[in-house]
Amino acid sequence: MLSFWAQVRVIAYRDFKAIVGQPVFLLFLLAPLFMVAMGLLGGSGSRDFAEKAGQSARIAVLTNAEMARYFKAADGQLRALHFGPSTPPRLVTIPTHGASDARIARAMMTVPGSSYEAVLFGPMERPKILAASKPLARYLTQVAEQAAQARSAGLRPGQGLVQADVEISDKSAGTARTRQAMGYGAVVLIFLLTLLIAAQSISTFVEEKSNKIIEILASAASLEAIFLGKLVGMFGVAMLFIGFWGLLLTGGVQLVLAQLGATLPALNLAMTMPSFATLVLLYFTMSFFLFGAAFLGIGAQAPSARDIQLLSLPISVFQVAMFGLASSAASQPDSRLALFAQIFPFSSPMAMAARAASDGALWPHLVAILWQLLWVVVIVRLSARLFRHGVLNANPGLFRFFRRKTA
């Protein structure tokens, strides 16, 4: 008899070759590129739209020429504190017309098609602001206050009351916040990769079932070897995907840094970067096999491709729920929730990867990996048993609860 692992190898090799050998695999491999391209396209479109909208929108101040300079200077200083969509519309100053300012301001705000979103007028001690929103009114108030203070202090427009001597130091390295951020990054990375790749294992049995190849496989190899072989085959695809993008991104980052003459900032994690990266890779492996085994088992029970399609949504929801649990654990490393997430098998790989960023001890990781491995074995065995009982023996199996009873 062929050994268990030899059977796994044969099944895995066939599956790996079958997936990688298809032209459509290129689409799968380059999918992130499409995602980035679509993101850039969408981002540039929305930026264009925002810029155009921002260019046409304006806020105005009705004041004299002297105050207008103070207003312009104050606007310049305060505007620098705003980014992106929170940046206020362009400020314009309009010469005052004394008593008529109130009427003019109202007209500017109410005329159909007007591009003015806020107008300030009246005496500097008690100006009047007409605005389309509270944030814009607050912004004009701040500009007016800074302009009035500068003028009453006898400063030139643009000259500040305080001349601070600023020195920038890199406080990001080694802080708890950085470690938390790295942990969260690991959670996101594992989640995304698992979502992209492991979820596909749900449909890997469709071909075997629809083409009746399962009879050949089941007569030659144990079902556990078949299940594990299919998972290993998919994992090979995952490694190819990760290797391709990992090399590309690493090379890209190094190229950019070399061009800029810079180096990566020291992150001062709880362990060395190679150890952290190795653990993240190991936890991705465990996450892949845990989710993959469960999805494969469920997919193998599904009577038709349509059932598999219907299962995709609840499965994605479950994955997102596990991601949510692990994310919460990453943000509260010492909480009971974090402990629960580290123990619960499906969230454990992500939660433990987050822990690796902030906790240098290696033994909890060893225990966690063994624990997760145990669950992989349990799920594969359970899936194989259910498949043997339900599908090969033509019993209703898991899906019997969802089938309408016929007379």
Add this chain to the structure above:
Amino acid sequence: MHGHAEDIAVWADTITKSFGAAQAVRGVSLAVPKGMIYGVLGPNGAGKTTTLRMLLGIIDPDSGSRQLLGHSRPRDVANRCGYLPEERGLYPTMKAREAIAFMGALRGLSWAEGRKRAGEMMEAAGLGHAVDKKIRHLSKGMAQLVQLLGSIVHQPDLIVLDEPFSGLDPVNQDHLEALVRAEAARGATILFSTHVMSHAERLCARIAIIAGGLRRFEGTVAEARGILPMQAQYVPSTRGDEVARLLPAEARFDGQSWRFTLADEAAEPLLLNLIRGGFGVSGLSLQRPGLHDAFVRIVQDAKAADAQEAPPC
């Protein structure tokens, strides 16, 4: 059991299998001697496929025991077995050579050796032009032959073929028959199921007939045919109905000859009586009924027996 245990390739002792409320196999016993071509015959739904699947360990029997090549766990000898299931299964995007090599690899053959043998076997089977064609581009008959080659590429000691001839045209049936004979000549034991009697008649040294989940007959084809009396067709030298008194009661005259059934041992005495009676023998043919007729009789008897056993509705 037929012969010594070490001479038996496949052995089953009253194996049963139910799927829900339906009892597919109610107690089948088999003993297939090594090196023999053995047929499992039965009408549709008789339990042939379920029996073969149990023998191969794809499913386990509910009760009873089985041994394959001397092992009670069929998967322990998976490398020494080849299997062609009733519902053919190949990966459509695989090339024919790879498909055969894959099936060999599943049974312990290296991929490289599998590819090499696949090329040679396809060439020998007249499929040399299709070696690098994808399965989905092959005709049904070609794909079926490819699958058969896949099930024997590792040169197994036991080959189990479930309805191997179904769906094949006569040319491919001949190819398949030749392959089966070649494997038997190599020394392999071949167990195949069919409901087409002509194949069993031509190929099998022994047969088992399964009907209603039970084995109803086991023996040689000649023994199966022997359960029915011979069909006699007699043309007397003289005209007249007087000869009827010497013939069996059910004898009927069709205008030219008398037709009746005759037990083996009754032929000679009848002939003597006809000659002594002065009726002469202008023509006499004694024909043994074919396996087809024997099969039909066995299955009909089985149905009648089952109907008697079944509780009234």
